[in-house]
Amino acid sequence: MAEETPVFQIQRVYLKDLSLEQPNSPAILLEQEQPSVDIQLGVEATPVVEGIFEVAVTATVQTKIKDKTVFLVEAKQAGIFEIRNVPEDQMGAIIGIACPQIIYPYLRGNVADTVTRAGFPPVHLAEINFQAMYEQQQAAAAEAATSTAQ
Template sequence: MSENQTQPQFALKRVYLKDASLETPAAPQVFTKAWQPEVNLDINTRSTSLDEQHFEVVLSLTVTVKNEGEAAFLVEVQQAGIFLLAGLGEAEAKHTLGAFCPNLLFPYAREAIDNLASKASFPALMLAPVNFDALYAQQLQQAQANGGETH
């Protein structure tokens, strides 16, 4: 092994709630109606380099719940983490930041959303697991289609 090669390293250094909000625009009337929710989940991720080896990854989830066609509540959570990545190739690092890290953050974000919904007096809202590898692959395909061929 040459001196400039580094063994691959990965570590989760910190997990934190960066931002959270809850809106209940239909309260208190929403509590007087039969509960048949329609749940919509929007997911977004972004990563920022903090230095050569540390990255902040932010998983943003927006959950809109409608009941009888009316917005019952809206929860937005930005769950973040600081990750150490070293010795990875560019493609491996992008995949790790775009799929693996959000996968680690998702259970924390899901718990935050469930807690906020419960505190607003709504039934538990346990979001189904998300396949971040598939979402990342889909983003790569869209980027290639929009930007031509990439290598």
């Protein structure tokens, strides 16, 4: 039997979740001090059915002046991917690197647009090296497995 051709296709990219909070408005808007910005990113993958995966990239952007939140944006951009006939040892890299690289530009645009529509200068999320991020996660998981086994 001939080996089946690998399949990697985007079925859909969509904004799964988005929230904006300005808990200290309008008073905080009168502050002249520059806010601090904290950005957290995450990647998650979920099998949907055989050969179909949902991969989501999440971003949490929080700006503060002193200890008061100026705004908080939480966004989850997701994609549905068909991935079939790919060697098992390559699946992690496809789901952890290739899929997030496709989704991330949409997330960046949605976060910048949301912040701008809220009346603030846009927050432009930096480019992310998902390969380095994936390799760090793999190394951390291997280290955790080694320390647990001892």
